[in-house]
Amino acid sequence: MKKILNVFLISHFSFILAIGQLNPEYWINSGRDKIINKEDLSAIEYFNTILRFVPDLDEAYYLRGISKFDLKDYRGAISDFTSAIKINSIYSEYYLFRGNAKEKLLDFKSAREDYNMAIEIRPINKEAYICRGLNSILFKKYDEAISDFNFAIEIDRFYSYAYLYRAVAKEGSTKYEEAMVDFSKAIQLSPLNSEAYVRRGRNRCDMKDFKGAIVDYTHAIQIDSVSSFAYFNRAIAKYEIQDFAGAMKDYNKVIYLDPENSLTYYNRAELKAKNGDFKGAIEDYNKVLQINPKNVYTYFNRALMWQKLEKNHKAIDDYTSAINLNPIFAVAYFNRSIARHSIKDELGAEKDYSKAVEINAELNKSNKSNTIDSTGLAKLIEFTADFEEGNIKAAPNIETGIFRFSNYEVSLGFTDTVKLSKIEYSKVSELNNELAPGNKFTLSSQDDTIPQIKAGHLLDSLEKISASPKNIYKLFARAILKNKLENYSGALDDYNLIIGMKPDNSLAYFNRANTRYVMESIVNTLNDYNNNIIYIGNNAPAAQPVKPKKITTPNYDNEVNDYNKSIALDPGFYYAYFNLANLKIETRDFLGAILNFSKAIDINPKFGEAYYNRGLAYLYVKQTDEGCIDLSKAGELNIQRAYEAIKKYCNQ
Secondary structure, eight states: OOOOOOOOOOOOOOSOOOBTTBOHHHHHHHHHHHHHTTOHHHHHHHHHHHHHHOTTOHHHHHHHHHHHHHTTOHHHHHHHHHHHHHHOTTOHHHHHHHHHHHHHTTOHHHHHHHHHHHHHHOTTOHHHHHHHHHHHHHTTOHHHHHHHHHHHHHHOTTOHHHHHHHHHHHHHTTOHHHHHHHHHHHHHHOTTOHHHHHHHHHHHHHTTOHHHHHHHHHHHHHHOTTOHHHHHHHHHHHHHTTOHHHHHHHHHHHHHHOTTOHHHHHHHHHHHHHTTOHHHHHHHHHHHHHHOTTOHHHHHHHHHHHHHTTOHHHHHHHHHHHHHHOTTOHHHHHHHHHHHHHTTOHHHHHHHHHHHHHHHHHHHHTTOOOOOOHHHHHHHSOTTIIIIIOOOOSSOOTTSSOOOOOOOEEEEEETTTSOOOSOOOHHHHHHGGGSOTTEEEEEESSSOSSOHHHHHHHHHHHTTOOOSGGGHHHHHHHHHHHHHTTOHHHHHHHHHHHHHHOTTOHHHHHHHHHHHHHHHHHHHHHHHHHHTOOOOSTTOOOOOOOOOOOOOOOOOHHHHHHHHHHHHHOTTOHHHHHHHHHHHHHTTOHHHHHHHHHHHHHHOTTOHHHHHHHHHHHHHTTOHHHHHHHHHHHHHTTOTHHHHHHHHHSOO
């Protein structure tokens, strides 16, 4: 898809509104500066601040939407642009940027409606004509696109992007000579725009002028030495003139610059295959499938390599994968029939051959094609596909490198060594009333509180305290310290003492659940370890038949009961709901987890970690929209890791 054109940060906020010490114009300008400096996370914090005090300030929503867009949080950006439009619907740019975000989510029809509104509101908005024209190119409506680019040129005859994209539209309609004139005009107006040289190079390739294309790509690289797309296209042109060594060198450069570029691995594999390096080709096809596991042509081509190496069983597996992804892939059936014939599976070979003939007959009857080469595949990929947005990964879930926030617990720290939790909770504060100076109870989801050495010294001073109601706070501290020093049984004993003397202590149940969870996890880990021990040596027991490993779901009934008791005693304690939701994830009860995260959020709508974890749970059950909306909200609430999850799972 297109690059977003130069971000024009409008400023129609021309007055100063003082609310106490708050100056909205200062916060708006500061946030805008952060956007310009590519500090989008900081910018969002500025806009959050102003919106807390001036919730109907459309410009703050608009600018926050731009920050989210830059962070590739397109759903969050759309939400903010929509809020800006609801407050003030007269600004063309609000619709324009919302259209850009919708296109990133492949909602092209709705994006076009926004571009139409942007033009209707401001007929001299040249960027809106450019965006609508590019939208037309996607649907091969080249005449409509050219018309929009013409309007943009009428508005600004020195606007290089209008000539550049009009050339693209002309190239799409095979008017290559006319396109050359516009490409050259774009370069004349903007001689340091490497994209224009790459585009003109592609047009030269369409005209079979591969040497001229190489000159253009080289010029683009001189302007931008890290332009992976320029190297990629130059490799294709070099391939066409039989400069295979040069093509390989350029593909290697692309992979060096962008190790996750699946299309380059695909093309390099084809080049290796042509040079007889079948094993090397397989390695590259493996990488493609690691990045994009549903690429049907990669399975097909890898199968060809297996056949070259006479590994027909593996070839059959890959042809089968290709057919599963595309049940009318006639050539895959035909090739699988050959592979099956090679392993003497004559019945399977005959069946596959008949299926290939049947599919071909149907395709010929409907004048459809079911084959594609690498050039065709490249043309299916949008201009910046592997070179800007990255590649799709395996189906989103919580277990592929994105980790949820762990449980909260009442911890103990020293005020001189630990930054106390920014989250305050009144019942935790009550524990501090009689605690020794320099020590603080705090609520934390990380083990960043009291160091172990100090924990040992402090525990020594608490070991001999009596179990009486007046020492409840000391017993609580002692239990925390024992837990810290991995004396989990001792910690449980102290929590039991507290609950026995004060059965309405919600925090004791809360922390006891956490300790029980840790103990249960250790037991499960040890069981898994013991079940997988392999003995060697003279005294090793006799080998036993390997049994299929039975996957069991941990039983956390005691922990669940404790969290529920904590909630019953203190229904507003949203951290208990949060921890309970995490337990539900452990037991694969994702819908139950979502329900409990939702309860935590209902109590505290600013609980960013809960939005984040709930978002991951939604993704696991394949409710992508809900999950990505939650991740966007988490990012808005300063959960920075949310944007990594959004990039990985929300823009496929």
